[in-house]
Amino acid sequence: MNVQKLTPEAKASALAELKDWSLVDGRDAIKRTLVFKDFNAAFGFMTRVAIHADKHDHHPEWFNVYNRVEVTLATHDCQGLSIRDVTLAKFIDEIYSQ
């Protein structure tokens, strides 16, 4: 599917909205670290994100150790940030806040 890089203006606006995310050094990507009660909670979160991600064919890069999950979002097709990353970040924020 065709997907375009966010314009600088759209990126600034998205980052202002995604307060818990930050830009990755040297890459057009965003990241967030999430901490859970334990591994069960962390992997439960990952499973919810995985199902959502595969359904929308847009997947995170992520690292997990015990109760910590580090998520990086970028769009392979446009080699940078797209609206898909913003949508996935908002989904992640929403289920993390529950």
Added chain:
Amino acid sequence: MNVQKLTPEAKASALAELKDWSLVDGRDAIKRTLVFKDFNAAFGFMTRVAIHADKHDHHPEWFNVYNRVEVTLATHDCQGLSIRDVTLAKFIDEIYSQ
């Protein structure tokens, strides 16, 4: 639970057996990269490992992007490799080979 570091002899013997694993630079830990057909297969594998890991209270460190999973195993309690890592590595090899 008390768990001891592998002796140098036990570690050499374990590594000889775990042919697809290698030592991590600068850490007493082992790693393996696994590649799957797609994200669904990769996350399905991770889910099987996660359930096993939580049941045995011994968890991997892992990174996933799309169809690739990079697993690192070490034992927090002994700050190095223990028999638990060998057992988990064998479980991972077993389900990956299926």
